[in-house]
Amino acid sequence: MSRYSRHIILKDIGIDGQNKLNQAKVLVIGAGGLGCPVLQYLAAAGIGHIGIIDFDIVEESNLQRQILYGTSNLGQQKAIAAKQRLSDLNNTITVEAFTEALTPQNALHYFSNYDIIVDGTDNFETRYLINDAAILTNKPIVYGAIYKFEGQVSVFNYNNGPSYRCLFPNPPSENDIPNCSEVGVLGILPGIIGTMQANEVIKIILGFKNVLSGKLYCYNSKTTQTFTIDIKKSTTEFEKVKSKRDYFEEQYYSKTCNLTVKEITIDEALQKENILFIDVRELNELPKANRLHHIKIPLSTIKQELHSIDKTKTIIMFCKSGMRSKKAVSILQEQDITNCYSIKNGITAIENYFKIHV
CATH class of the missing domain: 3.40.250.10 (Rhodanese-like domain)
Incomplete structure (x- = not known):
């Protein structure tokens, strides 16, 4: 009652709502710029079971925006360091750390154990993998993306809503859209977008209306301008994914993204x-x-x-x-x-x- 008192006194949450948060299971893929604020606020909110998938280690360049880590964490596995920080923030919840990459071989197994998937990744091949695994396991995805000074948030595969492939059916060409290590990113931006992702997770768990399903929310940190794009569901894109169910684990997602490399x-x-x-x-x-x-x-x-x-x-x-x-x-x-x-x-x-x- 003491830890969550500010939630409980909100009539739209109350004890019943807080119990829903405590019983929820959320898997966060990527403990980087977006994943850090998502994890921090979900843990603080009392999400009962949080999973973290990340194979990377903490580097000095991460500290500009990845707020879960400090100098003492340099060289540590991000998933492990994040788990330690979250367990200190809230010792009443369960946090699992998976120090490996998400692959077609493990995605369905991991997704089946959680209620909501949060996409905190920074590359297209993993985003398409997350999308397809979520469709096959019928899990909603809370999506976020950042580029220099701009960010996006949406919710996919929720209540029969559109998927990531409905918005982006075709992957970009090989020289389009580099990642943050190539072009840079404003350190505050992933905090803003990641916090909004955490907000969408909580809205889904509590059953609130106006979840960002079927909408892409866009934010510009330089101008503080925002706009929303409507996303139409494509039944064809869903059927394409479902048709590959039997050999999902054999797929190679780099090829899906026009990166036919060894x-x-x-x-x-x-x-x-x-x-x-x-x-x-x-x-x-x-x-x-x-x-x-x-x-x-x-x-x-x-x-x-x-x-x-x-x-x-x-x-x-x-x-x-x-x-x-x-x-x-x-x-x-x-x-x-x-x-x-x-x-x-x-x-x-x-x-x-x-x-x-x-």
Whole structure:
């Protein structure tokens, strides 16, 4: 009664409403800029069971906007660090941390154990994966996205409403919409958008009207302007997803997003022969991959530098997270250079490897 007294005295929530919050199960995918405020406010609100999926570690550049973490968390798994912080914020709830990437092989299993899915990711392949898994398990998605100074919020697959594919049936081309590590983002923006996502989660649990289903709410932090776009449901898009149910786990979502690339782990890469490692990050990006013999060709110049790449070697590219290196591989493939790979999880995976094999 003391912890949730400000909720309970609201006649639209009361004890019954607070009990609904305490009994709810919410899975948050991504404990980054969007996931941090979502997790913090859901934990504070008393959501009884919270799951966190994130395979990344805390880096110094995260601290500008990922408010669950501090300097003492650098190098820790985000999901674990987030769980520790949330457990301290509210020790009456259950928090589960899953330190792995969401994949077609595990998505249906995870989704089946939760009531609501929160999309806090920053890449298109995972968004389409979340959408399809939610349709197959009949779970609502609370969606958020950020770009520089602008953000979006919506709720998909809720009460027979439209899905993410109804809004974006076709993935963007390979050079469209880079992620935050490439173009930057205002640190406050994910806090605003993530908090709005948390608000939509609570509205769904409490059964409030005017949930953002069938609507895309857009916000500009520079101008403080907002507008809303109506989203129409496409039965065709739902049927496409459902038709692939039997072989869902065999799907490869990078191909769905026009990124027909071969990914390998750093362990697999180092086992190959005649290797050429290429760092496609910008020249000033940190951390440096000093323990890995490589050359640097930024993605922004790779088309102009194709002549400098030794095509007789096995070409293995990496970046910060694996997104830009997949784009780089696709550029080479367009030039009929097929002996090329992208390292899964980029420099993070490389650093983790050399920490273990020092």
